[in-house]
Amino acid sequence: MASPKETNVTMGSLEKTPSEDSALREPSWTPEAERKLVRKIDLSLLPMLWIMNLLSWMDRANLGNANIAGLTSDLRLSSSQFSLAVVIYYGISLTTFSFVDILLITGVVGYILFTPLSSLLLSRSRPSLYLPTLALLWGVVTALTCLIKSFSALLVVRILIGVLEAGLTPGMVFIFSSWYTPSEMGKRTAWFLTSAQCGGLFGGLIAGGLMKDLEGARGMRGWRWLFLVEGVVTVVVAAVGYLVLVDYPESGKARRRFREEEREIAVGRLRRAGTVTGVGLKEKGEGKGSLGLGRTMMGALGSRRVWLFSVATVMYSGAAILTYFYPVLVRGLGYTDPVMAQYMTAPIWGVAVVFNLGSGFAADRFPQYRGLVIVSGLVLISLTAVLTCVIHDFTARYVLLSFMTGGLWMAYSQCLAYLGDLFRNLHPDVRSFAIGMVTIAAQMGYFYGAYCFPAENAPKHLLGFGTVAGTSGCAAGVYFLLWWAVRYSDRKSARTLLEVAG
Structure with missing residues (x-):
């Protein structure tokens, strides 16, 4: 049984203030006012975050595109070295110590420390400044990738890009959970992730076009142009992001963008959904409600939901490595022409868009079964x-x-929505750190995933697909257990509240 102090850290507080109780009983706003607010929130968050994620995923997919466009031959990479370049983005490797291994350890420490700390910094800072700054920096590094001439240089830029992009996805989950209710998370997360799928789709098309039209222009290979153009575009988008993005409902920039009445609706509907907000913490006499790093970590590490979610995520995330190997896998399926192999990845991403959006709308229609939507996908x-x-x-x-x-x-899309939903009753600092922890768990799967599709196993790749089958099946079992445990816990809590109220 959690002590009162532990409960305060992990749940914000179970004691509701009178204003919270009134918000739970009867909303003081009309449905039309809430719909207008949600549309305004959508316009303030979704377009810019969508474009940032598009560019981030184009970068990830373009490493695979560059692989068959001449990167491996130009840098004289072996199959295992390319796999290492893929996995170093996520900072995961197990080798003996050498110069390259020092770079790998730097990646491990950088990514593993930066992901939860980046999420924690986001909860205590301004997203309208923090996220565009990350995008600006990774855009510069991406553009400089066109200059690399060795395997070591490739590892360095992948480490830097991995560290800088580490804050985007957990940042999105945290910001969405700070503005949207559970019945809105699925669709918004799905729309956000269509940017990733468009990144894969356009990445293949752009890579094919660059390889065909810009190969050798100004003495540069097509894959070098790919990174240069994408990096410059990212820098421009980041500059616009400083002007467009908003912060949290109770923040100063939100006051400039939203009227006082709109901000009250935004905070009130979150508290009706059980989300712990900065306003609620102030009303409980906790000041800004910021916790120390130690209490934040203990609050996240002491949550069974965080650990179950992390274990399941480690299991299935290895399958996500397929996105890097689509061009190679498609070529192994019979499309031996490099340009055609690039183009034939596009329909695969089109199917992903349909499943992603369909699951988002279905899960929001029946949010209590979101966990089963995840299980079905696995x-x-x-x-x-x-x-x-x-x-x-x-x-x-x-x-x-x-x-x-x-x-x-x-x-994947509903895992992110479920993540924001299950952790919304945590203290904001704990919630952001927990989201970072699960994001780290997702990267652990890339450790084994990146080595499951070596070139010598082509075209069948039995090792890779067999691993994907086994890990995804096990993850489905763990997510089902998590969904069942959460349903049981929520029903038990509801009965307790009814007994207290009665």
Whole structure:
């Protein structure tokens, strides 16, 4: 049984103020006023975060595109070295100590420390400044990638980009949970992640176009132009982000963008949904409500939900490495022309968009079953991966790979929405740190995933698809357990509140 002090750290407080009780009983605003507010929130957050994530995912996908566009031959990389360049973005490696290993350890420490600390900094700072600054810096590093001439230089830029991009996705989850209610999270997260899918879609098309049209222009290879153009565009977008993004409902910049009445509705509807806000903490006499690093970490580490979510995420996140190997896998399915292999990744991403948006709307329609939507996506991944291992017809495997991708994004988008939903009753500092912890867990899966598709296993890649099938199936079981445990806990809490009220 948690002590009162622990409860205060992890749950904000179970004691409701009179204003909280009135907000829970009857809203003081009209549905039309709330709809107008939500549309205004959408316009203030979604477009800019969507574009930032688009550029981030184009960078990730473009490493795979550059792989077959000449990067590996120009830098004289082996298959294992390219896998290392992929995985170093996430800061995960186990090797003996050498010069390269020092770089790897730097990546490990940088990413693992920066992800939760970045989330914590976001909860205590201004997203309208913090996120554009990250985008500005990773844009500069991406542009400088066009100058690399060695494997070591490639590792350095991937480490830097990984550290800088580490704050974007957990930052999105935290900001969304600070503005949206549970029944709104699924659609917004799904729309946000269409940027990732468009990044994969456009990344393949742009890479194909650059390889064909800019190859050799001004003495540079096409893949170098790819990183240069993307980096410059990212810097421009970051500059606009300083002007467009808003902070939290109770922040100063939100006061300039939203009227007082709108801010009261924004805070009130969050508290009705059980979200711990800075305003609520002030009313409880906790000042700004900021916790020390020690209490924040203990609050996150002491949550069973955080650990269950992290374990399940480690299991299935290895399947996400498929996004880096789509061009290689498609080429192994029979599309041997490099340009055609780039273009044939586009329909796969199109299927991902359909599954992503469909799952978002379905999960928001029935938010109590969001966990089962995740389980369904993971089961689909596992089944299609098994079939890919036993079916060797090129066309059939291409279709299976498309549905596997659909299941992957179906699960991923609703995992992010579920993450913000399950942790919304935590103290804001604890919530942000917990989101960072789960994000780290997601990167752990890339450690084994990046080495599951070596070139010597082409074109069948039985090791890779077999691993995806097994880990996704196990993750489905853990997520089902988490969903069932949360449902049981929520029902028990509801009964207790009714007994107290009665």
